Amino acid sequence: MRVALFVTCVNDAVHPSTGIAVVRLLERLGVEVGFPAGQTCCGQPQYNTGYRRETEPLVRRMGRVFEGYDHVVTPSGSCAAMVRDNYPRIARKGSDPELSRVAGSLVPRMYELTEFLVDVLGVTDVGACYPHTVTYHPSCHGLRMLGLGERPRKLLEAVKGLELRELPGAEECCGFGGTFALKNAAVSAAMGEDKVRNAVSTGAEVLCGADNSCLMHIGGILHRQDAPLRALHLAEILASTEEEPHA
Amino acid sequence: MSGTYLGMPSFPEAAGKAVRDETLRGNLRHATHTIRDKRAKAVSELVDWPGLREAGKQIKDRTLRHLDDYLVQLEKSVTAAGGTVHWAADADEANRIVAELVKATGEREVVKVKSMATQEIGLNEALEAEGITAYETDLAELIVQLGEDRPSHILVPAIHRNRGEIREIFARTMSEWGRPAPEGLTDAPAELAEAARLHLREKFLRAKVGISGANFMVAETGTLVVVESEGNGRMCLTLPETLISVVGIEKTVPTWQDLEVFLQTLPRSSTAERMNPYTSTWTGTTEADGPKNFHLVLLDNGRTATLADEVGRQALRCIRCSACLNVCPVYERAGGHAYGSVYPGPIGAILSPQLRGMESEIDASLPYASSLCGACYDVCPVAIDIPEVLVHLRERAAGRGGRGHRLEKAAMKAAGWVLNHPAVLAAGEKVASKTRGLHPKRLPGASAWTDSRDLPELPPEPFRDWWKKNRT
Numbered sequence A: 001m002r003v004a005l006f007v008t009c010v011n012d013a014v015h016p017s018t019g020i021a022v023v024r025l026l027e028r029l030g031v032e033v034g035f036p037a038g039q040t041c042c043g044q045p046q047y048n049t050g051y052r053r054e055t056e057p058l059v060r061r062m063g064r065v066f067e068g069y070d071h072v073v074t075p076s077g078s079c080a081a082m083v084r085d086n087y088p089r090i091a092r093k094g095s096d097p098e099l100s101r102v103a104g105s106l107v108p109r110m111y112e113l114t115e116f117l118v119d120v121l122g123v124t125d126v127g128a129c130y131p132h133t134v135t136y137h138p139s140c141h142g143l144r145m146l147g148l149g150e151r152p153r154k155l156l157e158a159v160k161g162l163e164l165r166e167l168p169g170a171e172e173c174c175g176f177g178g179t180f181a182l183k184n185a186a187v188s189a190a191m192g193e194d195k196v197r198n199a200v201s202t203g204a205e206v207l208c209g210a211d212n213s214c215l216m217h218i219g220g221i222l223h224r225q226d227a228p229l230r231a232l233h234l235a236e237i238l239a240s241t242e243e244e245p246h247a
Numbered sequence B: 001m002s003g004t005y006l007g008m009p010s011f012p013e014a015a016g017k018a019v020r021d022e023t024l025r026g027n028l029r030h031a032t033h034t035i036r037d038k039r040a041k042a043v044s045e046l047v048d049w050p051g052l053r054e055a056g057k058q059i060k061d062r063t064l065r066h067l068d069d070y071l072v073q074l075e076k077s078v079t080a081a082g083g084t085v086h087w088a089a090d091a092d093e094a095n096r097i098v099a100e101l102v103k104a105t106g107e108r109e110v111v112k113v114k115s116m117a118t119q120e121i122g123l124n125e126a127l128e129a130e131g132i133t134a135y136e137t138d139l140a141e142l143i144v145q146l147g148e149d150r151p152s153h154i155l156v157p158a159i160h161r162n163r164g165e166i167r168e169i170f171a172r173t174m175s176e177w178g179r180p181a182p183e184g185l186t187d188a189p190a191e192l193a194e195a196a197r198l199h200l201r202e203k204f205l206r207a208k209v210g211i212s213g214a215n216f217m218v219a220e221t222g223t224l225v226v227v228e229s230e231g232n233g234r235m236c237l238t239l240p241e242t243l244i245s246v247v248g249i250e251k252t253v254p255t256w257q258d259l260e261v262f263l264q265t266l267p268r269s270s271t272a273e274r275m276n277p278y279t280s281t282w283t284g285t286t287e288a289d290g291p292k293n294f295h296l297v298l299l300d301n302g303r304t305a306t307l308a309d310e311v312g313r314q315a316l317r318c319i320r321c322s323a324c325l326n327v328c329p330v331y332e333r334a335g336g337h338a339y340g341s342v343y344p345g346p347i348g349a350i351l352s353p354q355l356r357g358m359e360s361e362i363d364a365s366l367p368y369a370s371s372l373c374g375a376c377y378d379v380c381p382v383a384i385d386i387p388e389v390l391v392h393l394r395e396r397a398a399g400r401g402g403r404g405h406r407l408e409k410a411a412m413k414a415a416g417w418v419l420n421h422p423a424v425l426a427a428g429e430k431v432a433s434k435t436r437g438l439h440p441k442r443l444p445g446a447s448a449w450t451d452s453r454d455l456p457e458l459p460p461e462p463f464r465d466w467w468k469k470n471r472t
């Protein structure tokens, strides 16, 4: 089984610890992980802002870079959804047969991390240990576009020492939305502040999610408000063990 | 569309103001959360909801594909049943037709059934200019009219008002329009409803002309259908001598059997009821019962243009249930007025720019009035993929140019170039990481972000460097 990590541009530049956690986690589970260096970005920021044509070269690049791998795993529901939902659309609207080829080949091989763990590897107990109180925010694209369902919760529930707290209004958008956070900053911040209020009300130490873009937005508000909890990617919790606990 | 909304500021500006209005936000949060929970319960009672949703989608799609045929059939059926059909290409034409029809009766007053189409064309204002007074009879619509306000929700136009505000509006203004509010009116719901009932009863009994919209038009029999909760609509549809219905052409369904689907999905999606309290159907005119004259004004107003767009046309499936408004986190914070149209919320964000075109500030900004969270698509009873249409329209907005979009496009192009050259990207990341001690916490120019959020601290090295060191 040849498995490639698609780390995503945000994780690469801003949250490398998440990528490192995915590598450690998968290797611990016996998976040999590859990281094709030619990878950059799935094109979601461009596409969702209305620049479809500017996205096309990135789609072709994704196709080239991940050729030959059985599975492509990414610790971002949003980027996985971009490939699965939007690449076929980009192919349909574009005139280039190469786009259709990429979409056809990449879509069935693209997995969000929790999908890969539960559906492909068939595990929910990944042998992690993380003795903290945690509340989980299911990001919209993972929740609705990918339909991750109970997978992330099942994985978290199996973590040793972890106490999962229910997040009120969990399924409401945190207000990130890519360039929405800039174009409609006031509404975006209001949504994020409500999310933070709900998270704080759980009394948890950690707000966990499977998408660092949302966590960057929520984390930025937490930081500004000096809130008593921090945002952390699910992969880093799953990578944490008794021997090598998360910092 | 209505001139009322011309000159609206762009969405971010209007929404930014609304977000700071604590009363408004409180009213909206309470109302949308209540109805959203009720709806979820009403929908979960049906085991075949996904099937009904798919059926509704397919019926609408098939009808839209052959709309020209069904409209001709509809016109024939309505005419055969004793009604008269008028075709209106745009708002002005529709308003002119209705005004002429009212004037021909010699009347100066009309009673109205709540209708999105007549709001869309600004009919009340157009009639007023001709010296004709239109009385809204739907309770929420009455509150908006008396308060000289604008509707902010499809189904609950006065959703932004609380009981105290409504009492104040009734007490202050009812006397200017007809029967005054009772002395010592309190904000108890029953008292407010009674005040409205007495005020409206006078109007129903006096009016000779009624104006309505319709939720559906059945092509095979020429029957129009209105579903409502209060029964005021039924009064307007049956008491006056002349009935004028203004309806968007996309409201056509081929047969009565098609209605079966929507009469299940509409009430559950909108008011969270298993069935709506009043379903009125009318077919042409009948001897000794109901209006003696019936006119149907078929409204285009941008609909055929919308139909021509393969992705965008799904917006015409909308049955105006307002479920998408009630789950939308952006609507909940921004309120309906910020959308600058009678169609607020997610459906407004995709319908208004299509019906009106994207020349104005507000219309060009509407496709961006969403975080693309997808909650609207999830609840839509006719499965309109609103996020898909939003992104599709963003492409059109971005292609339209303008200073902002020119800069944005240049930035996207530059970013695209870097992203297509991984070596350049890696070098840039390295520089950013190395200089991270120098990064300001609040960036000039990025204030939209840093007004309320801190930027993350950059890591000592990007992931690709870690990989190179540790795995290769």
Ligand code: SF4
Binding pocket: B269, B317, B318, B319, B320, B321, B322, B323, B324, B325, B347, B376, B379, B380, B381, B382, B383, B384
């Ligand atoms: S778009 Fe769908 S959910 Fe929204 S009002 Fe129309 S039918 Fe209802």
